[in-house]
Amino acid sequence: MGLALCFLLMLLIPGLRDVAAVALFVAMFATTFTVLSILAKSSRERGFLQGVTASVNDVLHELSVGSAAGLGADDLRLLLVNGGTRPLSVNGVAGLELKIIRSTSPKASLHAKPILKPVTTTYVVLAATPPDYGVESFDRLLEAVTADPGAASPGAD
Helix, strand or coil: CHHHHHHHHHHHCHHHHCHHHHHHHHHHHHHHHHHHHHHHHHHHHHHHHHHHHHHHHHHHHHHHCCHHHCCCHHHHHHHHHHCCEEEEEECCEEEEEEEEEEEECCCCCCCCCCCCCCCEEEEEEEEECCCCCCHHHHHHHHHHHHCCCCCCCCCCC
């Protein structure tokens, strides 16, 4: 593409009719085009990651009723790259984790067209784990959260 543009510019600019000038022009054009395409791709990825981070932070803010549990875009990127977990607390009580789960596309059958690059789907999920000091209190907490707010509590008669 740069060479074709250089050939067209040779008609107008006599300085480009030298072999060294053509090589320099093509190299500069290729470098500039590559840098601009990389910057555009990283800008799109950054915008997407900021949108996902905002969604995750909205959920975390609803659960923890505080902005201290918020994630930054770099923190989420680190979790996505490492595929790890991040412990969270709900109103100061531990038992919730932010997990990154990856799922790759299933392997194709023998007669199917081969996939050059498998598709990887990444899920950001919240997982509840029972506390170490007893499952009964965790079950009561889970029941209280999932119970209908209009229903009478079992101990209040």
